[in-house]
Amino acid sequence: MKQVIRVTINGEARELAVEPYRSLLDVLRNEAGLTGTKKGCDVGDCGACTVILDGKPVNSCLVLGVEVKNCEIVTIEGLQPGPDRLHPLQENFIKYGGAQCGFCTPGVIMMAKALLDENPDPTEAEIRFGLAGNICRCTGYTKIVEAIQATARQLNGQGDA
Amino acid sequence: MNRFEYFEPATLAEAVALLGRCNGKASLLAGGTDLLVEMKEHLRRPDYVINIKQIPGMEELSYDAKAGLRFGALVTSRAIEISPVVQEKYPGLAQAVRELGSIQVRNRATVVGNICRASPSADTLPPLIADGASARIYGPAGERVVLLEEFFTGPGQTVLKPDELVTEITIPPPPPRTGRIYIKHGRRKAMELATVGVAISLTLEGDTCREVRIALGAVAPTPIRAKRAESLLRDQVIDDRLIETAARAARDESRPIGNVRSSAGYRRQMVEVLTRRAIKQAVETAR
Numbered sequence: 001m002k003q004v005i006r007v008t009i010n011g012e013a014r015e016l017a018v019e020p021y022r023s024l025l026d027v028l029r030n031e032a033g034l035t036g037t038k039k040g041c042d043v044g045d046c047g048a049c050t051v052i053l054d055g056k057p058v059n060s061c062l063v064l065g066v067e068v069k070n071c072e073i074v075t076i077e078g079l080q081p082g083p084d085r086l087h088p089l090q091e092n093f094i095k096y097g098g099a100q101c102g103f104c105t106p107g108v109i110m111m112a113k114a115l116l117d118e119n120p121d122p123t124e125a126e127i128r129f130g131l132a133g134n135i136c137r138c139t140g141y142t143k144i145v146e147a148i149q150a151t152a153r154q155l156n157g158q159g160d161a
Numbered sequence: 162m163n164r165f166e167y168f169e170p171a172t173l174a175e176a177v178a179l180l181g182r183c184n185g186k187a188s189l190l191a192g193g194t195d196l197l198v199e200m201k202e203h204l205r206r207p208d209y210v211i212n213i214k215q216i217p218g219m220e221e222l223s224y225d226a227k228a229g230l231r232f233g234a235l236v237t238s239r240a241i242e243i244s245p246v247v248q249e250k251y252p253g254l255a256q257a258v259r260e261l262g263s264i265q266v267r268n269r270a271t272v273v274g275n276i277c278r279a280s281p282s283a284d285t286l287p288p289l290i291a292d293g294a295s296a297r298i299y300g301p302a303g304e305r306v307v308l309l310e311e312f313f314t315g316p317g318q319t320v321l322k323p324d325e326l327v328t329e330i331t332i333p334p335p336p337p338r339t340g341r342i343y344i345k346h347g348r349r350k351a352m353e354l355a356t357v358g359v360a361i362s363l364t365l366e367g368d369t370c371r372e373v374r375i376a377l378g379a380v381a382p383t384p385i386r387a388k389r390a391e392s393l394l395r396d397q398v399i400d401d402r403l404i405e406t407a408a409r410a411a412r413d414e415s416r417p418i419g420n421v422r423s424s425a426g427y428r429r430q431m432v433e434v435l436t437r438r439a440i441k442q443a444v445e446t447a448r
Contacts, residue, residue, distance in 0.1 A: 020166070021162045021163065021164050021200075023197065043197075043201055044198060044263075045352065047263065053268075056239075056268040057264060057265050057268060058269055059266065062194045062197045062266070063193065064190070064212075066212075067190075067193070129351075130264060132263050132351035133262065133351075133352060134263075
């Protein structure tokens with residue numbers, strides 16, 4: 001039986017009717033119409049479905065939709081400061097070639113956002129440790145790490161990457 | 162995922178009554194990082210899912226110099242990982258959660274869930290057993306406390322009755338000059354299940370080993386103590402030869418199976434290697 005949940009997604013209060021056996025990932029994509037969050041493995045290994053739930057990065061495939069009552073969720077769609085502007089992470093992923101096929105990118109960027117929120121000046125080892133749950137089969141990770149390092153420098157006011 | 166009926170009890174009493182009424186056909190949901198995977202892969206098809214996250218009082222983590230560490234059933238492995246007191250007093254446990262899944266997983270997965278799932282390879286079990294942890298269990302007849310090393314009865318099997326749940330874990334404070342280590346062996350650095358896990362808690366008095374507990378993961382149907390290895394070390398001055406002998410004893414106490422991650426023989430061999438390393442590191446830390 002569907003339950004109606006109230007949840008804030010990307011700053012917007014939403015009311016969604018969800019079946020208890022649907023994952024948050026399916027709810028975001030199919031009920032909330034936010035298809036930026038990707039379904040890769042659907043069992044918590046690949047990280048493509050990473051969203052920020054009450055300030056913490058989680059695999060949305062491993063959360064039930066009914067569990068997020070009254071929670072706050074940020075997805076990749078909520079990252080842009082305005083319709084024509086990109087978040088520094090998005091800009092730097094473009095600039096440094098951190099995205100190739102792009103399927104892992106929303107999850108990687110959300111994880112990177114959470115990482116920088118917690119640790120604004122991470123070492124390369126800390127970035128790689130933080131991204132352990134995000135699989136990318138294109139880039140070899142080097143360019144992803146460079147894009148995150150550049151963003152950290154930029155946000156810390158050390159020039160524009 | 163199969164269709165199920167979903168409950169959010171507000172109290173422990175309500176949760177236990179529900180468990181009783183569901184008659185073994187319910188799964189408890191805390192972190193969900195194991196349950197959801199098993200439901201998606203059709204390894205479990207519960208008729209009922211009981212989310213215990215609305216029950217108050219199980220989210221705390223606290224440390225007291227006399228009572229030690231206590232944390233509730235809803236404390237995530239990430240909260241344990243970043244807790245300064247866990248890093249300082251229970252470094253074996255801190256290391257184990259650091260190597261459990263990814264940050265995304267650890268932000269949901271609870272340590273109590275890792276315990277109740279009772280996987281022989283679960284990372285948190287060896288350090289919890291080596292550190293002398295106990296589980297507080299709530300059921301219709303009231304509460305009971307079980308030493309964690311007596312909690313596991315087989316792969317996925319525990320002493321929990323169908324209408325009982327674990328509410329809290331307590332771990333005594335470490336005596337002065339105690340070294341605590343967990344070493345995980347896997348095929349890759351992250352997002353890996355342990356091929357072998359070795360935890361040790363070792364206390365020195367002068368140069369003598371006063372107390373020691375060694376717990377092995379992924380080499381028997383449940384996590385086990387290497388009691389013969391421990392007895393070789395206890396009340397002895399530890400030198401390299403004794404460490405070799407104890408490590409071999411631990412190897413002989415392990416009863417691993419061969420599976421997709423490793424052969425049984427390789428596991429046995431790695432028990433010896435990792436136990437040797439773990440004892441050495443624990444002695445160095447305790448000094």
